[in-house]
Amino acid sequence: MEDRKYARETLEAIKKRQYWMREGDLNILIKPIPETDEPGLMDPRFYDSVAPMMKGVKGAMVKLAMKVGGKSRSSVEKGAKQMRNMMNGVKSIPIVGTVDVKEETVRYGAVEVPIRIYTPKQKPDALVPVFYYIHGGGFVAGSMDVVDEMCKLVVEITGCVAVQPEYRLAPEKPYPCGFDDCYAVLQWIYSHAEEFSGDHEKICISGDSAGGNLAAVCAMRDRDEKAHMVKAQALLYPTVDAAHMEENMKKAMEVYEISEKHAGVLKEMFGMMNGSLSKPTLSEYLGVKDGTIPYISPSLGNLEGLPPTLLLMGEYDFLRVENDLFAQKLKKAGTEVMYIRYRGISHGFADQVGIMPQAEDALQEIGAFMMEHLTK
Template identity: 40%
Template structure:
């Protein structure tokens, strides 16, 4: 299918990008390709969101709180499982379905992506989808994985881990780590290089990614060469320090978009309050669910990206600052005019494709 934007817009994003310092971290800011308005939503995103924002105007505040009833979870799963990307990959990419045995015997579904031009002894991307730990699927991020494979000729894996609340924490986390170990052991069977495994994930998947990296360090297995965190959940306990204190004052929002953006921030804020119930644990203040309080020592090169209007922006940029201060080689990319989950919109927004390119460049840079 054809992209919904011109290549000129994709090029303009690169032309207009700039490096800035935020709390001591170098951040590559991706300005809007066709607007200089401070705090404005991307015009394409705004046009697609107008109907949704009109509906939200009439939502009572009670509906902005996380409802963990089975009926509500089903509705949210349908929403989080929606496929928004457009297939734009032209190369032939084989998708192989595998099953990995978890510690309790459960068969974890895994997809393998191999392009017709895959490198010999190829670097590996292991992608973990988001969805609040209770939703999402590999389908939602499949075009992102395929696009990275097409542009880099690497090998990719994607996991369909078990979801909460039916499978409480740490089931999903352990599933993802089990698959990482399987990929390391099986890499050569698929033509991949087990010495160059990059773990990536979006939103809750970013938390699961950091868990895999942390466990790998703790177990001294040396499996993870680098990690890519897309708008990750890293401070579930809302631990405040010199870098982090959430406030709407941390956001630049254009007056004409203020109501819609603030409603989205309120909705995400309400959903975050229900995470303990979703995960089935009262202990979110641990280094796995809140890696923000963990030891930054010895973490591999880390890529972080987040949108200007994302509820998680404040903690993501704070995490980038802490990683930088801790001596971690950190690449941080901020997309102006966007909120959450732009990785789910390949072919729809130029920023989504640009993000895939940046991810691929990061992997190729650190796999040398």
């Protein structure tokens, strides 16, 4: 175990100073930057990690990696390789020491999916809720290692058990391979949860970015098949509208509140992200022609009858526009939705456990949401 890179008071300040804000028909819980109320600023930890990337040789290398270009198979494979180089590093530090981890393999048909099962060191006296977490990485990158500490921390916070899959990645394994893997693991959990002290009637599905997308579409398929396995979903900055991602990203700069102090870095960052969406597109990575399929773009599908949903988003996330709309659609469809927005940060903060206080706060919120809806 290592010490957190922030003081306990910094983490507590997020909760002490949070407040509710109304947007349209939705109440949004706003989580402030711990050190300031000044609007339009980046969190100092986020700024320190991003600003150097926008400058000099390193910035040029990042931009080159994000702008592969072209629709050919070689371009798609090159883009995937670059994304893996950037996304597959573990950013968390080990702050949890009270969780046991077991490796297992889920088999369906001719496919084998490695999984990890996380349980409290002291075996629960009764069956406990199951936290099923799916890692992100743009459908082409990421791994269980990247979000390992996240799963451990949720188990420590809640006393639940957790499972995560090493699903197959595009472009080598195109859609729906990864989706099918994640759903097969959900079915396995429902059938085997009691073997590791999990209650199969109390499953919360969760994930970040592409993993949030996979969690959301697994919940939709669960509803469509009337399987009733998923009782809650907690989605961290999920991809929910692949068909309009570039369009929504261009709208982002119009809705963000940006101080002149950090305008240069933020505009450079969003310019880089806009370039990354030129070619190959997400649909090309997945190997599909129609990005409007609800099992790829859940925001474009039927949102009725879904389980209670927690959405967590950074203020400067490039997916914020589509998730703002997604939250409104969920509410209109009659789904219970809680929406949390973290000021001053962008995409991918939750896998920085022990580094970003917002990561720990987000996992505390997920734990509270899960236990509220699964222990009634």
